[in-house]
Amino acid sequence: MHSIWFGEFMGTLVLVLLGTGVNAGVTLRKSYAADSGWLVIATGWALAVLCGVMVAQAFGSPGANINPAVTLASAVTSGDYSQLLVYWSAQFLGAICGASIMTLHYTPHWRLTPDPAAKLGVFCTSPAVSNPLANVASEVIGTMVLVIVAGAIFSHGVSANGPAGGMGPWLVGSLVWGIGLSLGGTTGYAINPARDLGPRLAHTLLPIPGKGGSNWRYAPIPLIGDLCGGALAGLLLHYARL
Secondary structure, eight states, rough: OOOOHHHHHHHHHHHHHHHHHHHHHHHHOOOOTTTOOOHHHHHHHHHHHHHHHHHHHTTTTTTTOOOHHHHHHHHHHOOOOOOOOHHHHHHHHHHHHHHHHHHHHHHHHHHOOOOOHHHHHSOOOOSSSOOOOOOOOHHHHHHHHHHHHHHHHTSHHHHHHHHHHHHHHHHHHHHHHHHHHHHTTOOOOOHHHHHHHOOOOOOHHSOTTTOOOOOOEEEEEEEEHHHHHHHHHHHHHHHHHH
16 A cells, blocks of 8 residues: 555644644533634644654655645656656545545534634635635745745755755645744645645535535635746746756
8 A cells, every 4th residue: 555645645644634633622612622723733734744744654654745835846846747646646635535534533613612713714714804816815924935935944954064964754744834823823824735625625515514615616726826836936946056
């Protein structure tokens, strides 16, 4: 079962299961973590990335992208686009499965939570202030920071002079924590098209009591913004030759 496809599938599944899981714990009624706040959410997502990266590597994907924008950035940097569909199919399917398992885990809590918008927020992102151009810009900037700093972590300059190689997953988790705390307050920092689109599809398809709509009008923003951010960051890394 060890392969790049299965590694990306399992890593993204774990990422989304734990990430949407912290959203659910903070949001849903009768959860012990209810109303514990943004710091808990940002920390939970950072640890979800750490776990997802290590699982992806263990199951056969040494690069552990677990993010279509990171995969696109790598393709732009290298000029090799041949594996995009392999990675993307695994990542999006893993995200759908991770969100579905989270939904099952919190089964009794959906009926006890009356607000449909709060339930949707467990699955996917939305803007704090609705402004499409600013929202796209936020996602582009956040994703560029993710890709550029991750590229720096594994660059020759950093890895040759410190513990970045063995500490890579921990440093990437810390990076996501920092992005969430610093830049996440505008759009909920998807910075990963699979992280937003996969759970949004799960929300649409699953029989969640009182769930309301899935806000598909907003869905293109984290998809387009994150892929554009990944491509732009990939171009910078290509010419910088880190």
